[in-house]
Amino acid sequence: MGGSGSRLSKELLAEYQDLTFLTKQEILLSMYVVSAPHLVDNEQQARSGNEHTGTPIAERANGSPLSARAHRRFCELLPQEQQSVEASLRAQVSFERILSLPELKANPFKERICRVFSTSPTRDRLSFEDFLDLLSVFSDTATPDIKSHYAFRIFDFDDDGTLNREDLSQLVNCLTGESEDTRLSASEMKQLIDNILEESDIDRDGTINLSEFQHVISRSPDFASSFKIVL
């Protein structure tokens, strides 16, 4: 498979289409993104010190021939033994690479997102399939159920399966900004969390579990449109 690793096999592509909510074009695009994020970095830094994001990646790679070429380039970059398609798929990419994507770079939840989708035992690397999972959950066509499930995981900062007061206050701090002058005061935070628990904690146990969260989210029509990342 070495030399002809120029494109994903049709079966693999069909399997990915079946197992995720992504279209064929989006899968090929994500291959391009995973293969050359260091190129993205260099280009952006070389252009100017401007923080404003350039054109999103897709504008530069909006056709499958380009992604196929990119995958070939990716395979050439890998050492000899990893040039088969399957090996390149299983290759683990460290968080820094994924976090350098412009779509994720400024996101306050980026570390949580990477931790939630990682399947490696040390929870600090993402494989390509994890990345596809990420894109699938954040895509347009994912069901609200699966979006709310993963949103709950992302907001659960201490990974204990429920959102307690600590989780909620960390969530609000992420939303408003981490620095001192952008936080809510302690009394405002307490009032806010009291109000949230009053509204969403149905069984009055002081925490919000997954089904309560999903119940609240199901009544929020904006959630599906805001829980989206488009490459």
Added chain:
Amino acid sequence: MEENPTLDSTAWGSSNGWLAPREARGASFPSAGRSLSSVLNELPSAATLRYRGPGVLPWGTPEEEEEEDGGRSRQAFAEATQMELQDPHPSRELPWPMQARRAHRQSHARDQLVHGSGPRMDQLARLLWRSKEKTKEGLQRLQPWAWTLKRIGGQFGAGTESYFSLLRFLLLLNVLASVLMACMTLLPTWLEGAPPGPPGLNTSSPCGFYDPHSQGLVTFDTQLFNLLSGEGYLEWSPLFYGFYPPCPHLAVTYLCWAFAVGLLCLLFILHRSVSGLKQTLLAESGALTSYSHRVFSAWDFGLCGDVHVRLRQRIILYELQVELEETMVRRQAAVRTLGQQARVWSVRVLLNLLVFALLGAAFYGVYWATESTVELQETPLVQETPLLKLGVNYLPSIFIAGVNFVLPPVFKLIAPLEGYTRSRQIVLILLRTLFLRLASLVVLLFSLWNQITCGGDAEAEDCKTCGYNYKELPCWETLVGQEMYKLLLFDLLTGLAVALLIQFPRKLLCGLCPGALGRLAGTQEFQVPDEVLGLIYAQTVVWVGSFFCPLLPLLNTVKFLLLFYLKKLTLFFTCSPAARTFRASTANFFFPLVLLLGLAISSVPLLYSIFLIPPSKLCGPFRGQSSIWAQIPESISSLPETAQNFLFFLGTQAFAVPLLLISSILMAYTVALANSYGRLISQLKRQRETEAQNKVFLARRAVALSSTNPAF
């Protein structure tokens, strides 16, 4: 045991029963043995929620648990596996990583092979579901500009994206209307040979004469003037109603076209608003869950770029602070004294009177402009200068545009003084602006009606002979069409002018102005509600005018195409993301509703002219009839006997009354069903609270027992 009284009192205390478990969750018992949280973590429900598929570590596995309770948790997970596989979910809807989903899909496929192909219904259902998905995907790909809309949504928020999505939808409606028009009016016109020319001066009729073509050589500026005001060579062209010849087939198809377009637009708008309606109707009142929504769906994950992210964070902080403040204000308002309340209400009444006065002045201005256009055109000064003539011709449009430009900022200034909460202010401003826009159009139509029917007085001097004001308006339908045509053109010109002369220079200048002035001038935002109301106004104008100016939907298609690219360019070049985010859910529910209102308003003058105003005797496909509708019974009488009887039956009371009764019964049944579901939901909620208390009580009992009996 000494723990018993404490357990009983804390777990079953009615008033503060829910405080105790909360504290219990947070702090684990300091005693040896198992803590409350570890017991609760072993519950089957917790295990299922944390399951991530076979062979993968479950969520949140701290290292100590693995050693002690490895066996127990693995057993729980195995049970969870059984439960998961029993649900026939498609693999991609499971919240597991890719490996686990792949294994699940393979085992599912293997199971199918082993147990035979399963029941036929199952296969059929799956095939149906798959083909439905494919067609939905195909339709999605057919929609134009899908990529642009995604980019706009990512950079400027879902509210702005909803504006462009609405623009695309209206474009589709206009394209459909133009296609129908081509088939149902243009084609039949030329099918029976070239249509005749204008009647000219030599025809004599009791209803005066009609000579749309001007004599002799026309200068260039007259041509331009004719183009902009729909007179001259344009007046007797397929653009306006007067041109179409009086053949009976054309008359029927012309009328049917109007109704078909109306019905089609209604169906499409209802289809679009149903999804938004469903969410808003089924959800409980938004006030009950506003904080949760603000926190959980606040973050737009599509935002990229440090600047935008920081801006959004600032907005969220501001909104949360405002919301908390509003609650305090509301609490204060609840305890207002009588004197304070009287003061607040008197201020509100005064401001409302001011608003009514402004609106009344605006409407009077529009009315006066339309009435005096004809008189002003007669004065010799106006006849000399073509520019002045153009201005007088466009006087109603100028007035309406001016009023729509000046009054909404005044409303925005007035609203904070009334002492309502921020969200209510926004709704008030929106309602007032909407009323202004639609009502100014209604006033224009009213003054036109006044001119055409001599104020509704059929016995007036001018209207006695022919039923309409034949001296001034020999072809009144063309006049109405011309007014709508001018409104459309003027709307497009003002849009272009605002973009080119105000927004772009402002952006360019702000780069040159230093410091605070530059920043003040530079931050323009895309005001979604104002823009959407503008769109809806434009579409209402087209709906009103398309019966009298059949090519108007085609012109509107071109206009909306231009508008799309213009707004997109303006957005990306000059605007920054809005400070006050406009919720997309409001957009999806509120704007189709307003569109429906516009459609309803536009149907009133149409139906009135079809049924009540006599058509012009000298122009149009209905000349010589007593009313436009009279054509239909005539053509029905040429159909076979059974079809005639059936169609006449549809118009009788014997059909309408039972239909009304059945619809009311269905509605009452649906309302009763919805009420009973609501009651069931609150019952289940109460039950759930009790069950949770039971669970915590039992868990604490288990902990107490295990601490006294170390053998556990």
